[in-house]
Amino acid sequence: MAEQPEVVPEPALPKPPATDDRGRRSVAAQRDYLLSLIEPLPAFGMYLLDAWGTAVCEDIVADRHLPGDDLVVADGFAVRAGDLADLEYDASATLRVRDDDKVTKVGAAVRVRAGQIMPEGADAIIPAERCTLNGNVLTVHGRVRSGDHVRRIGSDVRVGVPIMRSGERLDARRSALLAMAGIDRVLARPRPRVVVLSVADESSDPTDTESHLLAALARADGAQVWRVALPGGPDRELHDAISDQLIRADIVVASGPLDADAQLVRVVQQMGETDLADVALQPGGRMGFALVGEDRVPLLMLPDEAVEAYVGYQVFARPLVRRLMGAPVVTTAQVNCLAGGELSGDLGTVQVRFGTIREQQGEKVVVPLGQPGHPRLADLLGADAMIVLDEGASSVHLGERVGCWLLDD
Numbered sequence: 001m002a003e004q005p006e007v008v009p010e011p012a013l014p015k016p017p018a019t020d021d022r023g024r025r026s027v028a029a030q031r032d033y034l035l036s037l038i039e040p041l042p043a044f045g046m047y048l049l050d051a052w053g054t055a056v057c058e059d060i061v062a063d064r065h066l067p068g069d070d071l072v073v074a075d076g077f078a079v080r081a082g083d084l085a086d087l088e089y090d091a092s093a094t095l096r097v098r099d100d101d102k103v104t105k106v107g108a109a110v111r112v113r114a115g116q117i118m119p120e121g122a123d124a125i126i127p128a129e130r131c132t133l134n135g136n137v138l139t140v141h142g143r144v145r146s147g148d149h150v151r152r153i154g155s156d157v158r159v160g161v162p163i164m165r166s167g168e169r170l171d172a173r174r175s176a177l178l179a180m181a182g183i184d185r186v187l188a189r190p191r192p193r194v195v196v197l198s199v200a201d202e203s204s205d206p207t208d209t210e211s212h213l214l215a216a217l218a219r220a221d222g223a224q225v226w227r228v229a230l231p232g233g234p235d236r237e238l239h240d241a242i243s244d245q246l247i248r249a250d251i252v253v254a255s256g257p258l259d260a261d262a263q264l265v266r267v268v269q270q271m272g273e274t275d276l277a278d279v280a281l282q283p284g285g286r287m288g289f290a291l292v293g294e295d296r297v298p299l300l301m302l303p304d305e306a307v308e309a310y311v312g313y314q315v316f317a318r319p320l321v322r323r324l325m326g327a328p329v330v331t332t333a334q335v336n337c338l339a340g341g342e343l344s345g346d347l348g349t350v351q352v353r354f355g356t357i358r359e360q361q362g363e364k365v366v367v368p369l370g371q372p373g374h375p376r377l378a379d380l381l382g383a384d385a386m387i388v389l390d391e392g393a394s395s396v397h398l399g400e401r402v403g404c405w406l407l408d409d
Contacts, residue, residue, distance in 0.1 A: 078122035199256035354383035
């Protein structure tokens with residue numbers, strides 16, 4: 001009997017989150033579901049400048065003291081503080097300046113410059129402005145203590161102490177410290193490559209606001225970004241255009257109509273496992289996700305309306321980008337503010353408003369902008385915070401506390 005070929009099941013996305021009685025998934029469940037489908041990018045050794053702005057993927061431990069010797073901090077004279085122990089604040093004493101670089105004899109001093117290694121026998125520096133030199137006789141004014149104007153060995157970093165912890169972001173100051181320690185490469189994850197697509201159809205706004213907005217947001221999050229506007233055309237052309245972008249993408253963020261029969265949805269469904277969902281979020285509750293191509297590249301679909309796309313990015317796309325980066329925290333922290341106006345919500349729905357924050361008597365007060373059900377791009381432009389009413393809030397009254405996400409993009 002001929003052996004039957006093994007049937008390989010078609011790949012499929014995991015079971016999606018449960019829905020409420022209105023057929024919507026919760027924001028938290030949907031975000032966690034999407035995050036479960038994304039793995040951080042693999043880390044590799046990168047030069048400091050290339051890794052700037054990324055999170056390191058290892059504890060970097062010093063193998064030597066920094067600095068490696070006691071260093072002079074100020075131009076002046078190296079002395080033994082014990083020779084001047086009895087000197088009062090308003091008194092003077094004299095020392096003899098030596099021609100060599102040793103301060104081993106009682107009453108000796110040596111001329112020094114900032115940055116050099118401390119001379120043998122010295123334990124303090126007298127800045128030039130606090131003394132007077134006449135020939136080789138140095139007159140010192142005021143008290144001197146051991147360690148004055150000296151940068152001690154290991155005062156920046158000590159052997160065995162971590163210079164950076166895994167997950168910390170490499171910035172200019174940490175780069176300088178690593179370079180001082182003789183480290184020019186670190187283990188880090190590359191910046192995620194984000195391709196932003198705008199898919200137009202007959203009903204789309206020809207100005208294509210969304211792709212510019214989404215591309216700028218991804219760039220602000222530290223990603224490498226390519227923005228591609230795809231004009232309407234046959235399904236095969238859109239399929240090929242998206243496929244062409246996958247070779248340079250770690251994630252694709254696409255904006256377009258998201259009706260069940262919309263062209264973007266239809267074409268993406270042909271390219272891989274796809275999930276289209278309504279989420280209990282206003283605005284921006286419609287979204288889609290897919291793993292497309294041979295490498296199963298994540299593709300996030302957001303609405304083709306600027307404010308909805310912005311909210312969708314903040315709530316869903318940013319956590320995915322941060323996940324690819326390997327960031328230890330992928331969600332935005334909320335800041336509690338006092339409501340500077342009445343806010344109405346919808347039980348069971350996360351309601352987002354835009355607002356401006358001001359300080360008032362030591363408290364942060366957020367003033368809502370625009371109309372509750374009709375947020376405009378102008379409201380977004382004037383805002384420095386997203387006001388987030390959770391599913392359990394039907395309203396927030398003036399002076400009550402409400403959660404906000406600070407906008408710094």
